[in-house]
Amino acid sequence: MVEGGGASPEVGRDRRYRRARGELASTLTPARSAHSSLTPPSLGVSAQGRTGSRAGARKTPQAGGVRWLSRRDVVIDHADVVIIGGGATGIGLLWDLSLRGLDVILLEQAGLAAGTSGAFHGLLHSGMRYAGTDRRTAAECLEENALLKKVAGPFVKDTGGVFCRLDDDDPGWERRWLDGCREVGLRPKPFARNSLLSAEPSLSARIVSAYAVPDAAIDGFGLLWSLVWSSAAAGARVYFRARVTGFLTDDAGVRGVTVVGLGGTEEEALQSAPAFPAGTPGPAPEPGAAFGEVTAPVVVNATGPWARETAALAGSAAASAVPVEQDKGVMLVFNARLVSRVVNRLRPPADGDIFVPHGPVTILGTSSGLVRGDERPAATPEEVCLVFEQGQALVPGLGLAAPLRAYAGVRPLLRACGSGGEPGRRGGRGFLLVDHGEAGGAAGLVTVAGGKFTTFRAMAQAAGDLVCRLLGKNVPGRTAEVGIPRLRRHPAGTRYAGEPAAGGRGRTGSERDSSRARPARLDGALACDCELVDLAHAMSLLDEGLGLADLRRLLRVGMGGCQGVFCSPRLAGVLWQAGWPGSRQRPRPDGPAILAETASFEQARMAGMKSTQWGAQARLAALAEAFDELTLGEDSRAGPHAGVTKQ
Numbered sequence: 297m298v299e300g301g302g303a304s305p306e307v308g309r310d311r312r313y314r315r316a317r318g319e320l321a322s323t324l325t326p327a328r329s330a331h332s333s334l335t336p337p338s339l340g341v342s343a344q345g346r347t348g349s350r351a352g353a354r355k356t357p358q359a360g361g362v363r364w365l366s367r368r369d370v371v372i373d374h375a376d377v378v379i380i381g382g383g384a385t386g387i388g389l390l391w392d393l394s395l396r397g398l399d400v401i402l403l404e405q406a407g408l409a410a411g412t413s414g415a416f417h418g419l420l421h422s423g424m425r426y427a428g429t430d431r432r433t434a435a436e437c438l439e440e441n442a443l444l445k446k447v448a449g450p451f452v453k454d455t456g457g458v459f460c461r462l463d464d465d466d467p468g469w470e471r472r473w474l475d476g477c478r479e480v481g482l483r484p485k486p487f488a489r490n491s492l493l494s495a496e497p498s499l500s501a502r503i504v505s506a507y508a509v510p511d512a513a514i515d516g517f518g519l520l521w522s523l524v525w526s527s528a529a530a531g532a533r534v535y536f537r538a539r540v541t542g543f544l545t546d547d548a549g550v551r552g553v554t555v556v557g558l559g560g561t562e563e564e565a566l567q568s569a570p571a572f573p574a575g576t577p578g579p580a581p582e583p584g585a586a587f588g589e590v591t592a593p594v595v596v597n598a599t600g601p602w603a604r605e606t607a608a609l610a611g612s613a614a615a616s617a618v619p620v621e622q623d624k625g626v627m628l629v630f631n632a633r634l635v636s637r638v639v640n641r642l643r644p645p646a647d648g649d650i651f652v653p654h655g656p657v658t659i660l661g662t663s664s665g666l667v668r669g670d671e672r673p674a675a676t677p678e679e680v681c682l683v684f685e686q687g688q689a690l691v692p693g694l695g696l697a698a699p700l701r702a703y704a705g706v707r708p709l710l711r712a713c714g715s716g717g718e719p720g721r722r723g724g725r726g727f728l729l730v731d732h733g734e735a736g737g738a739a740g741l742v743t744v745a746g747g748k749f750t751t752f753r754a755m756a757q758a759a760g761d762l763v764c765r766l767l768g769k770n771v772p773g774r775t776a777e778v779g780i781p782r783l784r785r786h787p788a789g790t791r792y793a794g795e796p797a798a799g800g801r802g803r804t805g806s807e808r809d810s811s812r813a814r815p816a817r818l819d820g821a822l823a824c825d826c827e828l829v830d831l832a833h834a835m836s837l838l839d840e841g842l843g844l845a846d847l848r849r850l851l852r853v854g855m856g857g858c859q860g861v862f863c864s865p866r867l868a869g870v871l872w873q874a875g876w877p878g879s880r881q882r883p884r885p886d887g888p889a890i891l892a893e894t895a896s897f898e899q900a901r902m903a904g905m906k907s908t909q910w911g912a913q914a915r916l917a918a919l920a921e922a923f924d925e926l927t928l929g930e931d932s933r934a935g936p937h938a939g940v941t942k943q
């Protein structure tokens with residue numbers, strides 16, 4: 297639950313909050329001195345009737361839902377388990393624990409899959425890529441590949457895959473790779489060279505041998521949104537723009553977290569988050585406001601590449617139990633389906649050696665290089681050139697395709713395992729599960745990190761088993777049996793009780809009454825021509841409280857050939873005409889809020905275009921810049937496209 301809404305006065309809310317806290321006995325102390333002035337509520341005692349309870353104590357029923365926090369919101373909540381991090385690992389665990397019937401809260405500092413899980417290659421690995429280097433991960437991927445094709449079928453495009461050796465690749469590696477495959481029960485089928493070249497005419501004639509493998513493409517955004525909504529329907533609470541700043545502890549260990557609402561657009565939240573030095577709590581509440589507190593007997597750190605920094609908030613012993621390195625990878629998106637199946641180069645894992653077809657585009661990746669936790673990953677021109685040049689060996693006509701954009705993600709790699717135990721590409725792809733109580737650190741804190749998107753379900757199941765053991769519950773996991781439906785529309789009943797229904801985020805009654813009616817010409821119109829997205833459908837999701845970044849994830853708005861050049865100004869215009877109320881932080885239907893949301897959406901799209909300015913793409917960027925000036929006005933000169941073409 298969140299105290300106060302976007303529209304009520306901040307001071308009144310804060311006073312209520314302080315009064316509620318003052319009436320409670322304090323049994324907890326925040327782990328970090330930065331929060332030592334807090335007197336958090338004791339567990340099992342209701343704060344304004346809003347908190348839940350520890351196992352066995354009185355429990356207030358909670359409504360499940362998804363909520364985006366403003367800078368003024370103060371969360372006071374309690375559950376069986378708190379999960380930090382809304383990527384594949386955290387959301388997978390949310391689903392696992394919800395299916396086991398536990399009361400769960402997830403806190404994510406930005407938006408859905410805003411970290412690595414929103415910037416990956418989209419490959420459901422068969423495991424064969426790791427057959428020559430990391431056989432345990434290879435076996436895990438093989439098992440999960442088969443399982444996810446069953447339970448997450450609507451999100452998997454079973455394209456199949458192929459490994460190809462070029463004439464100058466080491467034949468010794470092919471033998472080692474085949475041995476590795478056999479050892480873990482993988483059976484790559486030889487693919488006749490000529491059949492392959494007629495099935496995939498864009499591939500190089502320099503291919504000397506090839507093997508078919510069960511690789512596939514996976515829609516990570518669609519899958520994770522469905523898991524969030526399904527979990528919310530089962531009672532889970534998900535808070536976005538909710539940055540965890542420290543741990544609450546008592547004599548027995550960790551008993552909850554302190555939280556700050558970051559507010560703003562997703563782009564603003566993402567830009568501000570990495571600016572906090574690694575291992576420090578991050579932002580303070582607004583002047584006069586307070587930290588939120590979410591308590592639970594078990595807290596799970598599922599912050600992926602930032603897992604070590606998050607553990608450090610509980611002390612240096614907890615941090616040293618989490619040997620996670622951050623390894624950046626860069627990917628290039630091309631505007632055509634260059635291949636119809638996943639194509640891998642048969643050589644030791646290296647740069648630019650995998651093509652994954654996704655809908656009308658193809659993604660080429662990736663590179664590898666260690667980075668620091670407080671850097672926001674971005675694709676540099678050097679990395680883009682490296683990936684492009686390497687990719688040309690497999691697809692010689694690559695230079696004729698238009699590169700739509702480049703993007704970067706950060707792998708959570710394990711330093712202490714994998715072949716050689718070295719960071720970077722030779723670091724471990726396996727996953728880490730730490731019970732910090734046993735590791736000599738903070739009891740009640742669990743860390744789950746590393747792994748692959750492909751293995752997120754297995755990671756969640758292992759973490760779920762550990763959480764149940766710590767809670768003294770004997771409930772088996774069910775994620776291997778329960779199918780995940782594709783939710784095309786926001787299901788009714790998953791928003792918070794008290795949230796506005798269709799009509800917008802956080803509007804008051806009078807604002808709702810005065811809102812303008814939808815223009816009739818919305819019917820049948822398109823929001824995005826490239827991806828054929830129905831405008832009325834897009835508007836209905838915005839009415840439910842989602843932002844433009846969510847439309848991109850759910851409906852692929854702005855992900856097609858024009859990369860948002862035409863659809864973002866169109867959406868801005870329609871939002872204004874239709875009376876969209878703007879974000880919860882700016883509850884009035886004002887132009888600046890709509891422009892901020894639109895600019896944030898374009899900024900995310902255009903950040904990736906900056907390093908792919910050649911050929912047709914350079915012309916598209918020039919068009920985007922001119923379009924901004926025409927549609928968004930003078931201010932656009934300082935906006936996201938400004939200067940793109942001059943680079």
Ligand SMILES: Cc1cc2nc3c(=O)[nH]c(=O)nc-3n(C[C@H](O)[C@H](O)[C@H](O)COP(=O)(O)OP(=O)(O)OC[C@H]3O[C@@H](n4cnc5c(N)ncnc54)[C@H](O)[C@@H]3O)c2cc1C
Binds near residue numbers: 421626
């Ligand atoms: C370039 C690249 C390509 C890849 N391709 C593939 C692939 O094709 N197939 C595959 O299977 N795997 C792939 N992977 C690996 C896979 O993407 C990751 O292993 C997986 O997405 C990690 O998920 P996660 O939830 O652990 O981390 P993340 O997705 O990064 O989630 C962690 C979340 O924690 C949040 N967070 C951090 N600190 C806080 C805080 N203090 N408070 C609140 N929230 C916080 C972050 O905002 C973030 O959203 C790839 C990785 C990279 C880098």
